[in-house]
Amino acid sequence: MADPVLTDNPNEERYELRIDGELIGTADYSVNGDIVSITRVYTRPTHRGQGLAAVLTEYAVDSIAEDGRTVAPVCSYAAVWFDHHPERAALRAG
8 A cells, every 4th residue: 555645635625635536535624724623534434444544634634733823623533543542632722
């Protein structure tokens, strides 16, 4: 399997993960000032169990932090991701 390519698609309000050009996963978001809510993390069923949702979520959180914003993990997957990464707690919105 090729390495995943991660991008932000602001027109669709989502981060995208592609492998060999194929869209495999998305992290939908909405922006409200300095807070970006991750509303859904999705990985195609054929690619689940490979850690790709975690890679995508980490990319999204890092991108949001680089913009000086914090993350509101509305999606349950994103919330659990933060629970497993206490070192990123400062990036979680109040």
